[in-house]
Amino acid sequence: MIFTEVAPVAEAVHESSINAPAIGVLAFGALVGLLLITYSFRSVGSRH
Numbered sequence: 001m002i003f004t005e006v007a008p009v010a011e012a013v014h015e016s017s018i019n020a021p022a023i024g025v026l027a028f029g030a031l032v033g034l035l036l037i038t039y040s041f042r043s044v045g046s047r048h
Helices: 002-014 020-040
Strands: none
Touching: none
């Protein structure tokens, strides 16, 4: 009974058109972008 409910979900997960390394690279790029934005506004508080 549990396996009949889990099987369609497992198939949907494996049918992704984007592969895992591409998702990892995009996520890493997004985190680096957020880091750069945070670093660029680091000195705003000390100027005022």
